[in-house]
Amino acid sequence: MSDQLKRSNEPVFWLLFGAGGMLAALIGAALVFVLVFAVPLGLMPEAALSYGAARAFAQHWLAKAFLFVVVSLFFWHAVHRIFHSLHDIGVHAGRGARVLVYGSALAGTVAAAFALALIGG
Template sequence: MSRSHEPIFWGLFGAGGMVAALILPIFIVITGLLYPLGIIPAELLAYDRIFAFASSWWGALILLVVICFPLWLSLHRLYHCLHDFKIHAGVRTQTVFYGIAYTATIASIVLVLVL
């Protein structure tokens, strides 16, 4: 019996699902409802404050989690959705999907470290 690499991708998929279910709705409520309705003052979401947050190590870590894990979730879900549509994608398709997620993750890490 050969070893499978699926547990790694299922772990990233699960982490992305948790982030998408627990953290992204908070961001959507803050930036999509509370800020436009004036409940949150404009000074709290000013560019300088957001840049200072993103420049700190914990802010960069939060941004990476919010960007990368849902990306793995969506590409893993798209790959398995092909099976539901009776498109039996092979190793090349899996490599392309996970390669996109991997490349975007590395690009996000590099961009966060540079900024």
């Protein structure tokens, strides 16, 4: 049991998970509603999601920050939940799986930052 007394690094992932979960709870449902239902069903004007409007939105630094936080934290939230759910259903994934799931969130975070940087100001 003594090696288990070593400090856990879980706070890093737990905080990212918690932040993503909070954000998902606050705006996740609204995002899905607007993107998947409201605009395609004509409840909101089509122009709201037009390429020009979306691009103009993504060019503002505040919107960039918003998009980055939403995309990356949703990633961290999702992988943490997947990893722990695997454990719950009896798949005791080891270090390799840990690197794989959290690595994919890191990759998503980097990709989001890179894509946003490409859009320009």
